[in-house]
C-alpha cells in the first residue's frame with residue numbers, strides 16, 4: 001500500500017492541480033495536472049510520466065517554438081524587509 005513519505009498516512013485524493021515548472025528562470029504553468037494528494041498533510045504526488053510530459057512540453061515550447069494556449073505577464077520583485 002502507498003503511504004505518504006512525509007506523514008505516513010495512506011489516504012490519497014485524486015486531484016487536478018496547477019503545476020508550475022521552472023528551469024533556468026523560465027517558467028511553464030500547466031493547468032489540470034493529475035496528482036494524488038495526501039489526505040492528511042496535503043503533500044502532492046505526481047506520476048513520473050506526467051512530469052516527463054511537462055518537461056517535454058516545456059522543451060517544445062521554449063526550444064522548438066511550439067504555440068501555447070495562453071501567455072501571462074508575471075510581476076517580479078526582490079523581497080525587502082520593511
Ligand SMILES: [Zn+2]
Nearest residue numbers: 004007038041
Ligand atoms: Zn502526508
